[in-house]
Amino acid sequence: LAIGSGGKDTEDFVKRFILPLFKLRSLGGVGLEDMEDGATIPIGDGKHLVISIDSYTVNPPFFPGGNIGKLAASGSLNDVAVMGAEPKALMDAIIVEEGFPLRDLKTILNSMAEVANSMDVALLGGDTKVMPKGSIDKIVIATVGIGIAEEPLLTLDRARPGDKIIVTGPVGDHGATILALQFNLKVETLKSDVRPIWSAVRALRKFGDNLRSAKDPTRGGLAMALNEIAERSGNSIVVYEDAIPMKNEVRTYAEMLGVEPLALASEGQAIFVVDPSIEEEALEALRKEGYEEARTIGEVKGGKSGYVVLKTRVGGLRILEKPIGELVPRIC
Amino acid sequence: MREVKEMKKAYLIKVKGLVQGVGFRPDVARLARKYGLGGYVKNVSGGSVEIWVEGIQVENFLDDLKKLPPPIEIEQLDVIEASPKGFEDFRILPSGGAGKRSQVPPDFAICENCLKEILNPFSRRFRYALNSCAKCGPRFSMIKMLPYDRENTSMAPYPLCPECEREYSSIEDRRYHAQGISCNRCGPRVTLRDSDGKTVLVRDPITEAAKLLEEGFILAIKGMGGYHLAAKATSDEVVLELRKRKNRPRKPFALMALNYEVALGIVKDLDRDLFSSPEAPIILAPKREGAVSEWVAPGHELIGVMRAYTGLHYLLLMQTKEKFSIMTSANPTGKPTCIDLKCVLEMGVADYVLDHDREIVHRVDDSVIRRTGNSYVFLRRSRGYAPRWIEVRWRLPEALAVGAELQNVGAVSFENKVVMTQYIGDTDELENLEFLEKELRWFVEQYSVEPSFVVVDKHPLYNSRKLGLTIAEEMGSEVVEVQHHHAHVNSVMADLGLEEAVGIAIDGTGYGEDGAIWGGEVIYSNLRGFERLCHLRYYKLPGGDRAVKYPARIAISILHELGELDRFSEELSEALPGKELEFELTLKTLNSSPNSSSLGRLLDAASVLLGISKVRTYEGEPAMLLEATSFGGKPLFKEDFVKGNLIDGHELILRALMELERGARIKDVAYTIQFNLGYNFALCIRDMELPKVISGGAAVNQPFYEGVKDVLKEVFLPKRVPPGDGGISLGQLVTLRE
Ligand SMILES: [Fe+3]
Numbered sequence A: 001l002a003i004g005s006g007g008k009d010t011e012d013f014v015k016r017f018i019l020p021l022f023k024l025r026s027l028g029g030v031g032l033e034d035m036e037d038g039a040t041i042p043i044g045d046g047k048h049l050v051i052s053i054d055s056y057t058v059n060p061p062f063f064p065g066g067n068i069g070k071l072a073a074s075g076s077l078n079d080v081a082v083m084g085a086e087p088k089a090l091m092d093a094i095i096v097e098e099g100f101p102l103r104d105l106k107t108i109l110n111s112m113a114e115v116a117n118s119m120d121v122a123l124l125g126g127d128t129k130v131m132p133k134g135s136i137d138k139i140v141i142a143t144v145g146i147g148i149a150e151e152p153l154l155t156l157d158r159a160r161p162g163d164k165i166i167v168t169g170p171v172g173d174h175g176a177t178i179l180a181l182q183f184n185l186k187v188e189t190l191k192s193d194v195r196p197i198w199s200a201v202r203a204l205r206k207f208g209d210n211l212r213s214a215k216d217p218t219r220g221g222l223a224m225a226l227n228e229i230a231e232r233s234g235n236s237i238v239v240y241e242d243a244i245p246m247k248n249e250v251r252t253y254a255e256m257l258g259v260e261p262l263a264l265a266s267e268g269q270a271i272f273v274v275d276p277s278i279e280e281e282a283l284e285a286l287r288k289e290g291y292e293e294a295r296t297i298g299e300v301k302g303g304k305s306g307y308v309v310l311k312t313r314v315g316g317l318r319i320l321e322k323p324i325g326e327l328v329p330r331i332c
Numbered sequence B: 001m002r003e004v005k006e007m008k009k010a011y012l013i014k015v016k017g018l019v020q021g022v023g024f025r026p027d028v029a030r031l032a033r034k035y036g037l038g039g040y041v042k043n044v045s046g047g048s049v050e051i052w053v054e055g056i057q058v059e060n061f062l063d064d065l066k067k068l069p070p071p072i073e074i075e076q077l078d079v080i081e082a083s084p085k086g087f088e089d090f091r092i093l094p095s096g097g098a099g100k101r102s103q104v105p106p107d108f109a110i111c112e113n114c115l116k117e118i119l120n121p122f123s124r125r126f127r128y129a130l131n132s133c134a135k136c137g138p139r140f141s142m143i144k145m146l147p148y149d150r151e152n153t154s155m156a157p158y159p160l161c162p163e164c165e166r167e168y169s170s171i172e173d174r175r176y177h178a179q180g181i182s183c184n185r186c187g188p189r190v191t192l193r194d195s196d197g198k199t200v201l202v203r204d205p206i207t208e209a210a211k212l213l214e215e216g217f218i219l220a221i222k223g224m225g226g227y228h229l230a231a232k233a234t235s236d237e238v239v240l241e242l243r244k245r246k247n248r249p250r251k252p253f254a255l256m257a258l259n260y261e262v263a264l265g266i267v268k269d270l271d272r273d274l275f276s277s278p279e280a281p282i283i284l285a286p287k288r289e290g291a292v293s294e295w296v297a298p299g300h301e302l303i304g305v306m307r308a309y310t311g312l313h314y315l316l317l318m319q320t321k322e323k324f325s326i327m328t329s330a331n332p333t334g335k336p337t338c339i340d341l342k343c344v345l346e347m348g349v350a351d352y353v354l355d356h357d358r359e360i361v362h363r364v365d366d367s368v369i370r371r372t373g374n375s376y377v378f379l380r381r382s383r384g385y386a387p388r389w390i391e392v393r394w395r396l397p398e399a400l401a402v403g404a405e406l407q408n409v410g411a412v413s414f415e416n417k418v419v420m421t422q423y424i425g426d427t428d429e430l431e432n433l434e435f436l437e438k439e440l441r442w443f444v445e446q447y448s449v450e451p452s453f454v455v456v457d458k459h460p461l462y463n464s465r466k467l468g469l470t471i472a473e474e475m476g477s478e479v480v481e482v483q484h485h486h487a488h489v490n491s492v493m494a495d496l497g498l499e500e501a502v503g504i505a506i507d508g509t510g511y512g513e514d515g516a517i518w519g520g521e522v523i524y525s526n527l528r529g530f531e532r533l534c535h536l537r538y539y540k541l542p543g544g545d546r547a548v549k550y551p552a553r554i555a556i557s558i559l560h561e562l563g564e565l566d567r568f569s570e571e572l573s574e575a576l577p578g579k580e581l582e583f584e585l586t587l588k589t590l591n592s593s594p595n596s597s598s599l600g601r602l603l604d605a606a607s608v609l610l611g612i613s614k615v616r617t618y619e620g621e622p623a624m625l626l627e628a629t630s631f632g633g634k635p636l637f638k639e640d641f642v643k644g645n646l647i648d649g650h651e652l653i654l655r656a657l658m659e660l661e662r663g664a665r666i667k668d669v670a671y672t673i674q675f676n677l678g679y680n681f682a683l684c685i686r687d688m689e690l691p692k693v694i695s696g697g698a699a700v701n702q703p704f705y706e707g708v709k710d711v712l713k714e715v716f717l718p719k720r721v722p723p724g725d726g727g728i729s730l731g732q733l734v735t736l737r738e
């Protein structure tokens, strides 16, 4: 089960079981083994068609702040956006369990449409199937996001020592909300942050090469996203615990449920790696675009490749690992 | 004098032990000359010394040789009789033989002769704080590379003055070939600095520092292998201020006393030989009521004390009224102990720094030893002991082990030797992990080890494991995973030379073969493999690390499974920072939480249920305070809780709580729980016909040990390595025995 958690296990699974099977894994752009959010196909003039696919299951399908439809549409479009691509089109495949209320399905479709319409994204095609009761859990939605990007693509290997790491706002809201629901907690103050984040990427595209990489901290949260940047770019990353925006209740609930707060998913925030010379301007641009709580949370350093180090409030340097599926205490 | 008509005899002697870097060869030469013998002495490979003596009084020579005082330590002496070859005189020959692996000598406390010199107004080394000789002073902490010659140490920048030069080259002098030799004229200097690092101009920095300490200032003091923080131990105000500045609310501080007599004013039952030894460890001993501030070691019965082990420490304490002080390592939160001025100044805790300019090359923290049963056990094996190699009974491949994660120690192996690093610290902190890597690589290079294997713990999240995998890839070594408690049991077996044993492995956390968190195990091991024979009944660790920090969560899990939670729900809610809400959440997450058989965590839960400790502010705190509370307690019952291969800790705790409700004294209940746990673990292995060992961080628990001893006549704790995770790397390496 852990191989679907989006953490270390997912990555191992892809490397061991999927990569070796396919002869052709890229078409000259970003491909399967790059393990980026989306794949790209060069289409000339320094442009790329960017495609991303993801399937969404969430229990429960409706949650404060959104539903599975909004999540599925935003998710794939966000994956395209963090490659630097303007989202252009969407395709979907929906599987519902027999007996799933039609009214709910309508609401879900509405939410998907809302996301697409707000961004002038076309729905190019789709497929809906019904499966016998008990063979799936309520509803599964797969979406393909399609966009067009001009070079440079915002891949994770572009981070260099000295670059700053910026986050658009408080992290972990989506993960905390779903977690609370799964434990049957009624927490009025928690709400998923699911939303499209293209506007944030767009706001920074004007900095050209000085915007290096972008990433949405979805599954595995900030911890996973930062580890991926560190690994792919061959650098280490230092983040300041104090600087990471996180709502108090998100932190409290995560801690009480025994979950690393920094491993909680966000579905409506982005992380950017930027050249230090544009740090202030970038923050300003994000704020102007409505990302008022955008902050610098750390920086890329040379040295030990693949390590993310958290500078704690008391000044210690804790190593922030990639989250793994299960909870394992380390304290002896 | 009677005419001696005896025959000339010749002996070829091979000596093993701590005989290199401790002035052994000059001692041998002096003895040989004393008895008019011819021959030679030389270092040979494997860290041994070869001696050839011939003449009449060879027996006398041999007797004296065996009696050479510490730090020399003769572990093995092979004597072969030969026929004389006609050596006229006795010589120290250059090192010979292939391999040339000579041991990196550890650091030693100042010896009596050197101490006398600095106190003697007629000596040219009067008040020289960094005095040392061939028998004492820093070694490992100042070696940049082997061989151990002056130009390879941090004494290289201090050329000898003519007088030191004369001592260095005269075989009759006790400083003959002493690499650390120096004096007031040619040696490093002592300076007093303010909190900005600026030199405070005073006639005598040490006298001034003593005065400041006396007045209640906090001082950083550069010692042998790192900086300490010194503070007046009798003043609540000063101790609390130190706690505040260091952000260390409760963890005990160690003390340093001028000498044995002074130490006896602070603690009882202190072993004089161990205290005064060249290793000069911190020894935990029962404190004397009221001798120091309650805040030095709040809640503890045992308190750590060591002697003034350098001239600098001695001269400082000598000039204070009390003649003792807090002497705790100056380590910024989550970082290793400071070894340079910059680190101490950045830490911003000390008002003044008593500094010297001899560079510290290897950080070496103080060793810590306590008594369990009738033997002394290491809590930390570092200064004075590390990096002495540990010889085992088997040949080992060249390999490297990264240990576990907390209070970690790494090791390398070759021939029949394991070289364990000094105490490293918690390698979940980056700088400690880098420290481990640096030391391991240094030993690999110094001993020319080409590791065929890199041994790591099974825990998927240990950073040491990640380091191990990186090193293995780089060096082309095979990675070997060893289960944590298997390694614990192996470490004792390696120490004793056992190839088969059953062991009780009890600690806080280790990753089990079934994905559960183990820590209360009975294990059969034949070094290479193991079998789990019994374990503590599983309970849940709701919230993982959070349950470790707030053990009330574990108590909830145990009582919930027993159906007895209601009676305790109020007090357990109170013991959680999130009160009722957290109590509810804990219950809700029980099913999705990992299983654990950890004895340490069970003791933590007991500690909370007895109202002793609610939150763990440092490693092992609730369990340690439980042990402290049981001081002077007695067993209220002695019952069998073994069910098949399970030791039912749940039922035991419940039974003990019933005694509490009936009005039993807390100290007796606390004692009873720990005693019965030991008793039940021992019951599991009572009938097995194999040597029995005990290991793991909780193995030093006295009431537990007494429970074990109630059943088993003979059970062994490790002597040369800590039973805790500081011994893991030894246990990891011996799985590779050939
Ligand atoms: Fe352990």
Ligand SMILES: [Mg+2]
Binding pocket: A037, A079, A216, A218
């Ligand atoms: Mg993504």
Ligand SMILES: [Zn+2]
Binding pocket: B110, B111, B112, B113, B114, B115, B131, B132, B133, B134, B135, B136, B137
């Ligand atoms: Zn000496």
Ligand SMILES: [Zn+2]
Binding pocket: B160, B161, B162, B163, B164, B165, B182, B183, B184, B185, B186, B187
């Ligand atoms: Zn001199």
